[in-house]
Amino acid sequence: MYICQKNMFTLSEENYLKAIFHLATDSKKGVSTNAIAEKLNTKASSVTDMIQKLADKKVLVYQKYQGVELTELGRKTAANIIRKHRLWEVFLVEKLNFSWDEVHDVAEQLEHIKSPKLINELDAFLNYPKKDPHGDPIPDKNGNIQVVEKRLLHHLKEGELGVCIGVNDSSSNFLKFLDKNNIALGKQIRVLEKEPFDDSLIVEVEGKKISISHKIANNLYIEK
Amino acid sequence: MYICQKNMFTLSEENYLKAIFHLATDSKKGVSTNAIAEKLNTKASSVTDMIQKLADKKVLVYQKYQGVELTELGRKTAANIIRKHRLWEVFLVEKLNFSWDEVHDVAEQLEHIKSPKLINELDAFLNYPKKDPHGDPIPDKNGNIQVVEKRLLHHLKEGELGVCIGVNDSSSNFLKFLDKNNIALGKQIRVLEKEPFDDSLIVEVEGKKISISHKIANNLYIEK
DNA sequence: AATTAATTTTAGTCTTGTCTAAAAAAATAT
DNA sequence: ATATTTTTTTAGACAAGACTAAAATTAATT
Numbered sequence: 162m163y164i165c166q167k168n169m170f171t172l173s174e175e176n177y178l179k180a181i182f183h184l185a186t187d188s189k190k191g192v193s194t195n196a197i198a199e200k201l202n203t204k205a206s207s208v209t210d211m212i213q214k215l216a217d218k219k220v221l222v223y224q225k226y227q228g229v230e231l232t233e234l235g236r237k238t239a240a241n242i243i244r245k246h247r248l249w250e251v252f253l254v255e256k257l258n259f260s261w262d263e264v265h266d267v268a269e270q271l272e273h274i275k276s277p278k279l280i281n282e283l284d285a286f287l288n289y290p291k292k293d294p295h296g297d298p299i300p301d302k303n304g305n306i307q308v309v310e311k312r313l314l315h316h317l318k319e320g321e322l323g324v325c326i327g328v329n330d331s332s333s334n335f336l337k338f339l340d341k342n343n344i345a346l347g348k349q350i351r352v353l354e355k356e357p358f359d360d361s362l363i364v365e366v367e368g369k370k371i372s373i374s375h376k377i378a379n380n381l382y383i384e385k
Numbered sequence: 386m387y388i389c390q391k392n393m394f395t396l397s398e399e400n401y402l403k404a405i406f407h408l409a410t411d412s413k414k415g416v417s418t419n420a421i422a423e424k425l426n427t428k429a430s431s432v433t434d435m436i437q438k439l440a441d442k443k444v445l446v447y448q449k450y451q452g453v454e455l456t457e458l459g460r461k462t463a464a465n466i467i468r469k470h471r472l473w474e475v476f477l478v479e480k481l482n483f484s485w486d487e488v489h490d491v492a493e494q495l496e497h498i499k500s501p502k503l504i505n506e507l508d509a510f511l512n513y514p515k516k517d518p519h520g521d522p523i524p525d526k527n528g529n530i531q532v533v534e535k536r537l538l539h540h541l542k543e544g545e546l547g548v549c550i551g552v553n554d555s556s557s558n559f560l561k562f563l564d565k566n567n568i569a570l571g572k573q574i575r576v577l578e579k580e581p582f583d584d585s586l587i588v589e590v591e592g593k594k595i596s597i598s599h600k601i602a603n604n605l606y607i608e609k
Numbered sequence: 610a611a612t613t614a615a616t617t618t619t620a621g622t623c624t625t626g627t628c629t630a631a632a633a634a635a636a637t638a639t
Numbered sequence: 640a641t642a643t644t645t646t647t648t649t650a651g652a653c654a655a656g657a658c659t660a661a662a663a664t665t666a667a668t669t
Binding site: 193195205206208209225226228 | 615616617618619
C-alpha cells in the first residue's frame with residue numbers, strides 16, 4: 162500500500178502548475194515553454210527542466226518541442242491552489258480591511274499553506290463565497306470552476322449598458338485606477354461613445370462621464 | 386542609500402533564528418551547535434554552515450567552538466516570527482474551530498508569511514490577544530515578550546493548589562492527554578499525594594482524582 | 610525548397626541547504 | 640598530565656532550481 166506523500170508539490174512546482182493552468186484556460190491549446198517562462202519571469206531552459214519533472218509526476222503531458230497539457234490530476238492540483246488563493250483574498254478583504262489592490266502578493270504566499278482542514282474551515286468561516294474580490298470564481302473542493310459568462314467592456318456597442326463583474330488584470334495600478342474612477346464590481350457602465358482612432362471610449366458611471374483607454378476597456382469584464 | 390531587502394530571511398534562516406531564540410530563553414547561556422541540530426532535526430555540520438551565514442547577517446554572534454548568542458536584531462526577528470506563530474494559533478482556535486493540539490503544524494507554516502499589514506490586521510481582528518491557546522505570551526510589535534511567572538506542577542508541594550496557565554510541550558499527544566483528563570488552561574489543580582518512587586502525583590481536577598506521571602507534571606505550568 | 614528566424618532543448622555552472630567522513634578542539638576521565 | 644570521549648568544524652559531495660551559452664528543432668520567409 163502506498164503512503165501518500167505529505168507535501169506532494171514544492172513551492173516551485175505549485176507555481177508552475179498554476180501558471181500552466183491559467184495559460185491553458187486562456188488559449189485552449191498546448192502551453193508553450195516560452196509562454197510559461199514569460200509568465201513566471203524565468204528562462205525557457207529552466208522551464209524545460211521543470212516540465213520534465215512535472216511530467217514524471219504525472220501532472221502534465223509533455224512532448225519535446227510541443228509544449229505541455231495538464232492531466233486531470235494536474236488540473237485538480239492547480240485548481241486547488243487557485244481555490245486557496247481566492248479564498249484567502251476574500252478573507253483579507255472582508256475580515257482584515259485589505260483593499261482589492263493589496264491582496265495579491267499576500268494571497269500568493271498563503272495559497273501554498275498545506276492543510277485541508279484550514280482551507281475547509283476558512284471556506285465555512287467566510288460563508289462559502291463563490292467569487293473573489295476581483296470577481297473571479299472560486300473553485301470548489303473537487304477542483305471544479307464555475308464558468309462565468311462575460312465579455313470585455315471593449316466589445317460593448319455605443320449606447321449599450323452593462324454591469325461590471327470582473328477584471329482581467331489584477332495589478333495594483335489598474336485596480337487603483339478603477340477605484341479612482343468609481344468603477345467597482347456590480348456597478349453599471351454605459352458606453353456613450355467609441356473613438357475609432359485610438360479605440361478609447363467615453364462611458365458613464367454613476368452619472369459621471371469618463372474617458373477610458375483601450376487598455377482599460379480591454380481588462381474590464383461586463384456580464385453577458 | 387541602502388535599499389532594504391524585501392524578504393530579509395529565508396525559510397531556513399527563520400527556523401534557525403526561532404530555534405536559537407527558544408534555546409536561549411531556556412538556558413540563558415550561549416547556544417551550542419549540537420542543541421540547535423537536535424532541535425531542528427539536522428546535523429551539527431549543517432548548523433555550523435548556517436550560523437556562519439547568520440553571523441554574517443548580524444543576527445547572532447558566533448565564536449568557533451563557543452556556540453552562538455542572538456544580537457538585538459536577531460532577537461527581534463525571532464520574536465516577530467513567534468508573534469506571528471502565536472497570533473495564527475489564536476486565529477485557528479478562535480475562528481476556525483481548531484483544537485489546541487491541531488494548530489502547531491499549520492502555524493509553523495503561517496508564521497513565515499511576509500506582510501506587516503497582514504499581521505497587524507490579524508492582531509486587531511483577534512482583539513489584541515495577549516496569550517496563545519497554550520498559554521504562551523504573544524510578543525508585541527517591537528519584539529517584547531511579557532514574562533509569565535510560573536512553575537512546573539511537579540514543584541507544587543502536597544496539599545498545594547494551583548491554576549494551570551501553560552504547557553511546556555505542545556505535542557498533540559500531550560495536549561490530547563490533558564483534554565482527556567479535563568485539564569485545561571485556567572483549571573484548578575490540587576496536589577493530593579506525591580509518590581517518591583517514580584515522582585508521580587495524585588492530583589484533583591474538578592473534583593476528580595487522577596494519577597499524573599512525572600513527565601506530565603514536568604510539562605504543565607502552574608501560576609506562581 | 611532553401612534560408613533565416615524563432616523556439617526549445619542540452620550541457621555545464623552556480624547557489625542554497627543539506628549530508629557524510631575526517632580532522633580539530635574542548636571537555637572529561639584516568 | 641595524559642588519554643579518551645564528546646563536540647565542533649572542515650572538506651567534499653549532492654539535490655533542487657535557477658542561469659548562460661550553444662546546439663537542435665520547428666516555424667516563417669523568400
